[in-house]
Every structure is written in C-alpha cells, then in structure tokens.
Amino acid sequence: MPLLLHPALLLLLAATLTFRALRRALCRLPLPAHVRADPLRTWRWHNLLVSFAHSIVSGVWALLCIRQTPEMLVEIETAWSLSGYLLVCFSAGYFIHDTVDIVLSHQTRASWEYLVHHVMAMGAFCSGIFWSRFVGGGVLTLLVEVSNIFLTMRMMMKINNAQDHLLYRVNKYVNLVMYFLFRLAPQAYLTSFFLQYAGQRNLGAFLLSILLMLDVMILIYFSRLLRSDFCPERAPSQRHKDKFLTE
Numbered sequence: 001m002p003l004l005l006h007p008a009l010l011l012l013l014a015a016t017l018t019f020r021a022l023r024r025a026l027c028r029l030p031l032p033a034h035v036r037a038d039p040l041r042t043w044r045w046h047n048l049l050v051s052f053a054h055s056i057v058s059g060v061w062a063l064l065c066i067r068q069t070p071e072m073l074v075e076i077e078t079a080w081s082l083s084g085y086l087l088v089c090f091s092a093g094y095f096i097h098d099t100v101d102i103v104l105s106h107q108t109r110a111s112w113e114y115l116v117h118h119v120m121a122m123g124a125f126c127s128g129i130f131w132s133r134f135v136g137g138g139v140l141t142l143l144v145e146v147s148n149i150f151l152t153m154r155m156m157m158k159i160n161n162a163q164d165h166l167l168y169r170v171n172k173y174v175n176l177v178m179y180f181l182f183r184l185a186p187q188a189y190l191t192s193f194f195l196q197y198a199g200q201r202n203l204g205a206f207l208l209s210i211l212l213m214l215d216v217m218i219l220i221y222f223s224r225l226l227r228s229d230f231c232p233e234r235a236p237s238q239r240h241k242d243k244f245l246t247e
Contacts, residue, residue, distance in 0.1 A: 006130055014093070016094075016100075019054070022050055027046050035160055045159060047105075059142070059143070059147075059148065060146075065139045072140065076134060076137045077136070084139045085128065091142055098114065102115060124137075124207055144187070150174050153171055176225075
C-alpha cells in the first residue's frame with residue numbers, strides 16, 4: 001500500500017493532535033513562582049509536563065505489552081500485537097508533536113539534540129508502523145520511558161531550583177537505577193541482537209545504524225548525569241542557560 005494512503009497515518013495524526021490538546025490543557029495549570037518568572041522556563045515546564053505524561057503512559061504500556069506478548073523479548077523482528085502496534089504509533093505521535101512544538105517555539109538551537117533523537121526514533125518506528133516489522137523492537141525501545149519518568153522529574157525539579165529538596169536527592173538514586181534497568185540494559189540487548197542477526201539485512205542495517213547513534217547519545221547523557229548529580233565539582237559550567245537536557 002502506498003505510504004500516503006496507509007491507514008496508520010490517521011493513527012499518527014490522532015496521536016499528534018492528542019498530545020497537542022494535552023499541552024493546551026496542561027498550560028492552564030498553575031506554575032511554580034520560579035518557573036513563572038521566566039518565559040523560557042515556562043515553555044520548558046509545559047514541554048516537560050507533556051513528556052512526563054507520555055513517559056507514564058508509554059512506560060506502563062510497554063511493560064503490559066511485554067507481559068501480554070513475552071515473545072517480543074526474543075522474536076524482536078516478527079513478534080506482533082495490536083497493543084504493541086498502537087503503542088508505537090502513539091509514541092511516534094508524541095515525537096511528531098514535540099518536534100513541532102520545539103520548532104514553533106523557536107527552541108531549535110537550544111533543543112537540537114532532542115530533534116536529532118526524535119528524527120532517529122521516528123525513522124526506526126517506521127518499520128513497525130508501515131511494514132509491521134520490528135514492532136517488538138519498538139516496544140522494547142519504549143521501555144526507556146519508564147526511566148524517563150524519573151529523568152523528567154529530575155529536570156523539572158532542576159528548572160524549579162529544587163535540587164536541595166529531599167525528593168530530588170531520593171529521585172537521583174532511583175533515576176540512576178532506572179537508567180540502568182530500562183535505558184542501558186534494553187539498549188545493550190537490542191544492539192546485541194541487531195549486530196548478530198539483523199546487520200546483514202537492508203532494513204536491519206538501517207535500524208542498526210540508528211541504534212548505534214542512539215547508543216552514543218545515551219552514553220553521553222549518562223556521563224552528564226553522573227557528573228551533574230554525583231560529581232558536581234567536575235561538571236562543566238552551564239554556558240547556555242536555555243539548555244535543559246540532562247546536565
């Protein structure tokens with residue numbers, strides 16, 4: 001079926017519009033005083049609220065998909081379920097929404113790493129969305145959203161200058177554990193799979209190249225996280241106050 005006529009496009013549009021509507025609704029919530037005083041922090045706060053909601057839904061959804069269809073852990077290319085397929089479309093819609101939000105808010109320069117990540121993620125999800133291949137791999141990739149729940153909480157507390165609160169100190173250790181379990185471990189497993197079984201296939205080689213680039217990004221983010229939360233004296237000074245990643 002031609003891509004322009006594929007029914008998945010309606011799912012992607014619906015998911016994108018859902019996140020757009022969610023952002024509008026979340027913008028009506030009261031803001032912390034420190035965030036409200038800065039327009040850039042206000043935008044970033046609203047952006048992170050949507051990301052937080054996506055992480056909770058997608059992270060729990062991915063765990064339920066694997067519980068429902070455990071063969072996704074082994075048959076990464078061929079395992080398929082309707083729930084897993086809808087999850088991949090749902091998250092692709094979020095990445096489309098977030099990309100548009102960043103561009104329309106003129107935050108492209110400050111958030112270029114997010115844009116690169118989103119483009120790579122959407123490129124990888126295309127195989128599952130349009131050709132129903134590697135849906136299991138997409139679901140495994142979305143286990144990272146469990147980790148993102150705590151990572152997003154961390155970034156929101158940093159934006160609100162709440163690093164001295166007990167919740168931040170507890171969350172930084174929980175975040176570290178979740179980073180290992182749901183970001184580094186699934187990424188290493190998927191990389192091993194594609195290196196062994198999919199590297200010689202056209203689509204597999206394409207997905208492997210995306211996966212390797214994501215590996216590099218994840219390791220860079222992890223080093224920043226460790227420096228910022230556990231070795232602050234070694235963390236470089238933040239030269240751009242408008243950049244809120246994992247520093």
